[in-house]
Amino acid sequence: MGDALCIREVDAGSCNGCEMEISALGNPYYNIEGLGIKFVASPRHADMLLVTGPVSRNMEMALKRTFDATPEPKLVVAVGDCACTGGIFGESYATCGRVDKVIPVDVTVPGCPPEPIDILRGILQAVRRRVVQRS
Incomplete structure (x- = not known):
């Protein structure tokens, strides 16, 4: 991971409640871009996958391919x-x-849907774990 954390969000079959809370992370109150966290369109540019929903049978292979296309070291937050x-x-x-x-x-x-601050905590927890593993 470089100076920015690049996230690819994957809706694996959700009701879109979690996506609404994820999109709130970009508003001025949370301002995750100010923390160096940005969302990207391609898993090839991502450091992390943010996955929502139960994995529908129609999304199973797409999720596996997205995971495989994400370069190492990769993080996954459900x-x-x-x-x-x-x-x-x-x-x-x-x-x-x-x-x-x-x-x-x-x-x-966890949460249905989780609040944006909890999603941000999960993202930061995953990054922290990766940094500790590298040390």
């Missing part, structure tokens, strides 16, 4: 109850369930 536990959807004919059933997860941020 955001919201659905991403952390499968939420009300669980595992069914339509969903694989929680994100860590499809790709490895470094940090989980």
